[in-house]
Amino acid sequence: MKTCGFFTLAAFALWPWLAVAASPNHPAVDGARLYVRYCAACHGDRGLGGIGLPLSLPSFQASVDDTYLRKTIRLGRPGRIMPAFPRLRDNQIDALVRYIRHWSGNQPVKLAAAGKPGNAARGARLFTGHCAICHGKNGIGGTGTGVTLSRPRNQPIMAPALNNPGFLASASDRLVRTALVRGRTGTPMRSFLKQGLSERDIDDLVAYVRGLQDTSALTSAALPQNEGPDIVGVSPDGVAATVARLKEAVEAANMRLIRVQYLDQGFVPAGTENRQQVIVYSCDFGFLNTALQIDPRVGLFLPCRVTVLQHHGKVLVMSVNPKRLGALFNNAALNHLCNQMYRTYRNIIGEATF
Ligand code: HEC
Ligand code: HEC
CATH class of the missing domain: 3.30.310.70 (TT1751-like domain)
Known part of the structure; x- marks a missing residue:
């Protein structure tokens, strides 16, 4: 973890130089700078989370692919706290993803194997029994910001929204399945295989999550043009x-x-x-x-x-x-x-x- 403090420092020290010289040859440094600027306030300077979820935990790193990271940054989670970053260039997003990956030493990621087509109606019943307590009814997500007074700042708190258009557009079925099969060690999200659900239960849950529509009319707070401060x-x-x-x-x-x-x-x-x-x-x-x-x-x-x-x-x-x-x-x-x-x-x- 010392190294990432160093990374951040190095990024600051090189800032003026980077502004002119940033190029794909120096992606890691560039990503560190972008991370500090756009993400660290919520996800923590070492990615341990805060208002946002932890990004550096090995369990997270091992269960999400780069496509998920890229799309999540681009699309955000409309109506939740995670902003969208529509104005970042593709190479800036790539640099951010590489920076996030440095926390796991760029280990290759292998998602859990694809399941069989599940039964969403049965998944809905399982969801009510096993998931809604944290992810909310219909997957609307936990409320609050992840910052509560009763827990340390580096603990993940708020369960993400699963009915969110930003999430659904970013996560493949295999990614959802991976979260359920392995859980995310170090967070409240535990492996449901280990908690006794069957492979079939998990397929049904994946089918249910995939079918979640954002019915709650949540919209991000698009600001009307004529709205003054x-x-x-x-x-x-x-x-x-x-x-x-x-x-x-x-x-x-x-x-x-x-x-x-x-x-x-x-x-x-x-x-x-x-x-x-x-x-x-x-x-x-x-x-x-x-x-x-x-x-x-x-x-x-x-x-x-x-x-x-x-x-x-x-x-x-x-x-x-x-x-x-x-x-x-x-x-x-x-x-x-x-x-x-x-x-x-x-x-x-x-x-x-x-
Ligand atoms: C004890 C609370 C809790 C329960 C119960 C729980 N989850 Fe989670 N879940 C979480 C938290 C917290 C995260 C974020 C983990 C992280 O920080 O990486 C999460 C992450 C996820 C993710 C990944 C989404 C993302 O944006 O990272 C999926 C998919 C998921 N849960 C589905 C489920 C399903 C389906 C169930 C029921 C079988 C379930 N969870 C039960 C707390 C919970
Ligand atoms: C204003 C706070 C905030 C900022 C700034 C922010 N995030 Fe987030 N981020 C969140 C929250 C909160 C969530 C959980 C989404 C939910 O609650 O549904 C999240 C979720 C995520 C996820 C999904 C995590 C998971 O477990 O699946 C990723 C990846 C992510 N953010 C990356 C980033 C990156 C990279 C940046 C900077 C470019 C960034 N975020 C900026 C608050 C923020």
Whole structure:
């Protein structure tokens, strides 16, 4: 594992040079740089996982082929957290795959042998009994991000979605079968042959997984072109009157007012704050709890904050646009909440600037 620290360091040290000289002759270094930039935040700098699944575990390496890796990177898992990377060039994807493979010393991969055509209806019953507890009803996947407070950061947590179009387009039947026959040692996914299922059961499960359609209308958070980073309203009144109306609007929306403060409060001596720049903090605690269960990172953006400030002679009322958060997290359950949050913010800002 020392070597990959070195790899990363080397990639950084050579960065300026690489920018001009990157070529297929230096694929490993190039892949390391791409990995650090696009993947490490979620999959860990040594591939041990975090928000994303572990990629360096021998059990993972031995049970997925390069086609699966390539397609997974290209297509992502729409509606889940794993983003798609449509803009990477093919040679960049190849470099990433080679970099991921260096963790196993580029061992050749042999998937489990192909099975017989299975019975999907029987597979569905087996799935309910053996798999749904982790992979969710109909394979919609575990919820959350893989980051929970109760487990070490390097433990894989969240079972991936199996009904996901990105997964189904990337994984061959043999790849699915391999996961079931061998399991993924070091993760909660255990071998079902060893747990007593028969070869026939496994064929039926593969048939069921293959037939999963994404019925839950999950979509990735494609951002409409006209969606700005902020929601902004212009008030006909001065700052103080606008803040007063904003407070009423917050309460009318059934949100708890947390505090009102000047933008520069705490940064300048008390009493000298700029009274033309005010932040109103509020929270809908029921909403907050629901959102945190879906993705703890939402906490970074809550409580809700609306800013009132004078700018070029106008009084502006502004908040972040929650639809942008939806796009950031690529999580369908969260999209729904972000849209709800968007409507609430718009109403509040509309009322305050009416
Ligand atoms: C105890 C929880 C648990 C159970 C039960 C379980 N899985 Fe998994 N499964 C996981 C986890 C976690 C992973 C990701 C493993 C990894 O990090 O490599 C996984 C991975 C997989 C994969 C590979 C998908 C991918 O994106 O990597 C398939 C296919 C799969 N499971 C199918 C099944 C089926 C079918 C069953 C029932 C027979 C089942 N699993 C039961 C937790 C579970
Ligand atoms: C924002 C976080 C995030 C980023 C960035 C990210 N991933 Fe993922 N990745 C995930 C999550 C979460 C999953 C599990 C999918 C699911 O939950 O259904 C995943 C799944 C995968 C899988 C399938 C693993 C398995 O067990 O079958 C591969 C391969 C993968 N990612 C590679 C990459 C690569 C390579 C990059 C960089 C180009 C990358 N990911 C960037 C979060 C991320």
